[in-house]
Amino acid sequence: MTEARRYGVQPGNPDGVTPSQTVGPFFAYVLTPHEYGTREIFSKDIVTPDAVGHPIRIEGYVIDGDGEPIIDAMLEIWQADGDGRYAGAAPQHGANTAFKGFGRSDVDSNGFFAFRTVKPGQVPGPDGTTQAPHINVGVFARGLLKRLFTRIYFQGEPANATDPILALVPKERRHTLIAARRSRGDDTVYTFNIRLQGEDETVFFEA
Amino acid sequence: MSRTIYPRESLSGDPPYLHADYASTRKRSPSKPLVIIPHTLSELTGPVYGHETVQEGDNDLTRQHLGEPLGERIVVTGRVLDEDGRPVPNTLIELWQANAAGRYIHVRDQHPAPLDPNFTGAGRVVTDSEGRYRFTSIKPGAYPWRNHPNAWRPAHIHFSLFGPSFLTRLVTQMYFPGDPLFPFDPIFNSIADERARNRLIARFDIETTEPEWALGYQFDFVLRGRNATPLEDPHDD
Numbered sequence: 001m002t003e004a005r006r007y008g009v010q011p012g013n014p015d016g017v018t019p020s021q022t023v024g025p026f027f028a029y030v031l032t033p034h035e036y037g038t039r040e041i042f043s044k045d046i047v048t049p050d051a052v053g054h055p056i057r058i059e060g061y062v063i064d065g066d067g068e069p070i071i072d073a074m075l076e077i078w079q080a081d082g083d084g085r086y087a088g089a090a091p092q093h094g095a096n097t098a099f100k101g102f103g104r105s106d107v108d109s110n111g112f113f114a115f116r117t118v119k120p121g122q123v124p125g126p127d128g129t130t131q132a133p134h135i136n137v138g139v140f141a142r143g144l145l146k147r148l149f150t151r152i153y154f155q156g157e158p159a160n161a162t163d164p165i166l167a168l169v170p171k172e173r174r175h176t177l178i179a180a181r182r183s184r185g186d187d188t189v190y191t192f193n194i195r196l197q198g199e200d201e202t203v204f205f206e207a
Numbered sequence: 208m209s210r211t212i213y214p215r216e217s218l219s220g221d222p223p224y225l226h227a228d229y230a231s232t233r234k235r236s237p238s239k240p241l242v243i244i245p246h247t248l249s250e251l252t253g254p255v256y257g258h259e260t261v262q263e264g265d266n267d268l269t270r271q272h273l274g275e276p277l278g279e280r281i282v283v284t285g286r287v288l289d290e291d292g293r294p295v296p297n298t299l300i301e302l303w304q305a306n307a308a309g310r311y312i313h314v315r316d317q318h319p320a321p322l323d324p325n326f327t328g329a330g331r332v333v334t335d336s337e338g339r340y341r342f343t344s345i346k347p348g349a350y351p352w353r354n355h356p357n358a359w360r361p362a363h364i365h366f367s368l369f370g371p372s373f374l375t376r377l378v379t380q381m382y383f384p385g386d387p388l389f390p391f392d393p394i395f396n397s398i399a400d401e402r403a404r405n406r407l408i409a410r411f412d413i414e415t416t417e418p419e420w421a422l423g424y425q426f427d428f429v430l431r432g433r434n435a436t437p438l439e440d441p442h443d444d
């Protein structure tokens with residue numbers, strides 16, 4: 001049978017971008033299967049021996065509009081290494097293939113998550129600007145019909161003051177994007193809570 | 208401020224965050240406006256996962272156990288394209304679904320329908336050089352949920368795709384043609400535009416159907432694409 005027959009009766013290609021649907025409540029045994037004993041291809045610990053940058057932990061809770069923890073969320077992070085290099089970037093942006101820069105985590109029964117990564121360096125921004133160190137975050141959950149996109153910035157970074165993306169965020173909401181730093185033993189821990197709705201709601205982006 | 212590279216208008220088919228008929232959105236949708244930002248290197252790059260992530264047989268969900276799973280065997284195949292029709296090669300697709308009785312192996316699925324010891328409902332595949340993919344599986348059953356009285360999800364398969372950048376990431380669900388539950392499902396109907404909704408319905412295809420073996424469905428994914436016209440700004444690669 002010909003391609004014409006196969007694709008001619010009804011169009012084989014949809015007429016636009018495929019819409020998003022919720023990840024639902026039952027994704028964990030494929031997307032974050034560490035409790036199912038099956039092979040996990042993404043991890044919440046993305047520090048590789050060859051990763052350039054200071055090792056850090058990023059911890060927090062995912063919280064709904066009633067202040068209740070969300071227990072069926074999934075977070076994804078995407079970041080540059082300590083020298084500001086993204087894996088797979090074009091060579092002129094200083095590609096780095098050693099550090100993957102991508103992590104995925106579920107949350108526990110308290111809505112708590114924790115990543116181990118390295119602190120990212122600065123990367124180019126629009127129109128010749130430089131961005132402050134940051135991590136792109138995708139939030140998926142039952143009840144989220146499409147991914148929420150936010151960014152983690154870091155407390156104590158002078159570059160936050162001139163970051164071109166933070167500058168687009170109303171001043172009184174910027175603090176929701178800045179992870180608080182503390183030390184715990186030898187670890188540097190940044191706390192970043194994600195409030196989907198309500199008082200001190202996290203800033204989410206559209207891009 | 209620099210221009211958008213992936214057109215935002217292409218997302219017009221997406222559901223809103225708040226769709227009150229889907230009760231879980233009420234306390235999980237942002238109440239403040241999203242902040243629109245330009246596409247920087249952080250959005251234009253993205254994790255690249257290809258063939259190293261999948262193993263032989265990850266795309267045949269009927270052969271992951273000693274015996275044959277119960278239910279109606281299906282083949283789901285198609286292409287991953289961007290919105291300009293360009294294939295998206297070597298990109299990871301992850302899939303999860305209920306068994307033929309409408310039950311997930313997930314620990315929190317309490318639907319009193321049987322688990323199938325020969326079916327997990329987990330699959331992975333990487334698109335080939337023309338963006339093609341293929342899964343063999345079992346048609347998932349409809350299942351009840353507690354969203355409203357007598358609420359049932361139409362049969363669906365969950366899919367997760369990466370594409371070439373942070374912005375092309377897509378998590379969605381594929382439905383089957385002619386499902387009588389469509390009018391009653393707030394998740395499917397969270398997509399306001401009928402044409403956009405119909406992009407999530409697979410097409411039964413007799414050519415894909417394998418004689419004496421499996422019913423065939425065609426389903427193409429269309430991810431966001433960069434503007435087809437070259438940009439003047441030399442810094443945007």
Ligand SMILES: [Fe+3]
Nearest residue numbers: 024026363365
């Ligand atoms: Fe489902």
